[in-house]
Amino acid sequence: xxxxPFVSLTFLSLSLYGAMxxxxxxxxxxxxxxxxxxHKNHPVQKMEERQYYKSIAPMKEGEIRNHxxxxxxxxxxxKLRDIASELVYQxxxxxxxxxxxKLYVDPANGSILKTEPIE
Numbered sequence: 309x310x311x312x313p314f315v316s317l318t319f320l321s322l323s324l325y326g327a328m329x330x331x332x333x334x335x336x337x338x339x340x341x342x343x344x345x346x347h348k349n350h351p352v353q354k355m356e357e358r359q360y361y362k363s364i365a366p367m368k369e370g371e372i373r374n375h376x377x378x379x380x381x382x383x384x385x386x387k388l389r390d391i392a393s394e395l396v397y398q399x400x401x402x403x404x405x406x407x408x409x410k411l412y413v414d415p416a417n418g419s420i421l422k423t424e425p426i427e
Contacts, residue, residue: 330394331416332364339393361388361395365415372397375418376411380404388415396421 342348342357362368365388367375373383381401389398397413408426413419 328391328394328396328412328421330391330396330414330421332366332395332414334361334364334390334393334395336393339390342390358388361390365395365397367415367418369397372399372413372415372418376401376413381409381411400426 338360342353342360347353369386369388372386376383376399381399381403383399383401385400387398389396391412395415397411397415399411399413401409401411403409410424410426411420412422412424414421
C-alpha cells in the first residue's frame with residue numbers, strides 16, 4: 309500500500325491550505341494556468357505569474373510591510389501566493405518576542421488570516 313502515504317499527505321496539505329478566507333479570489337483559468345502542468349516552473353511563466361498576482365492585489369508589498377511593521381513585526385520576506393484559488397501574502401516575520409512566524413495576510417485589507425510558527 310504505497311498509495312496510502314501519498315493520499316494522506318494530499319488531504320493534510322488540503323486541510324492546511326484550504327479556505328484561507330482571503331477577500332481576493334484567483335479566477336479558475338488563472339489558477340490552473342499557474343498551478344498545474346509541466347510549464348509551471350518555467351522562468352517566464354513564474355515572472356508572468358508574479359506580475360499577474362501583483363496586478364490584482366489591492367495592497368502592494370510596501371503597504372503590507374508598513375502595516376505589519378506598525379503592529380510590531382519585523383518583516384523578512386513577502387510573497388504573493390495563490391492558495392486554493394485565494395490570493396494571499398505569505399510573510400515571514402519576527403514577532404515582538406523575536407520568534408520566527410509565517411503570516412498569511414489578506415491583500416485587500418492587510419488582516420492576518422493565519423499564523424504559523426517557523427521552526
